[in-house]
Amino acid sequence: MMMFYRRETFKQFIQRYPFLSLIIALNVIVFLYLGLVDGIWGSTLIVLKGGILPSEFINGEYWRLFTYAFLHDGLTHLVMNMFFLIIIAPPLEVMIGKLRMLTLFLFTVFSTAFFVYVIGSGAGVGASGFTYGILGLYIYIVVFHKGFLDVNSKKIVLIWTVIGWVGTLIIPGISFLGHLGGFVGGFIFGWIAIRQNSLTRW
Known part of the structure; x- marks a missing residue:
């Protein structure tokens, strides 16, 4: 059966995918907190709160290389990333386990931060580096562990990958280097950490 159909209840989702649930919850909580407490609902000022910002690294604020992944510059940005995680990430947590899911994150x-800051010298926020990292890892599995995913699941992976990259190229304001950094990171992670006998079938 194609593994991307979501049939769980809310409670079952949390129980089956605790790491993913935690990441989604933290992103939503941070978004609501900054909106309710600081009045930042989708402003580009969000990057000042903890985004990748080269000018602040001079002051030693290297924690931004991590915190940016929990910030979003608008409700649409947040919903798109969380929707993607809910649809396509759960099987991966089962396949590679919670610890490697944390390591992948x-x-x-x-x-992502390396590509945005070191290569591009740019600024940015958002969890999309992680989402593209998931795609990168799926592509690694499709290419190097050909018999692991069923045909329909492979098609979904390829469709989501195409949609993701088309969107990256045509939608204004999206960080190409950020998405590329996440995707490459996910693929490399697969090469380093994933072996056929280390994957749990869905």
């Missing part, structure tokens, strides 16, 4: 968060 950290690896792609920092690979």
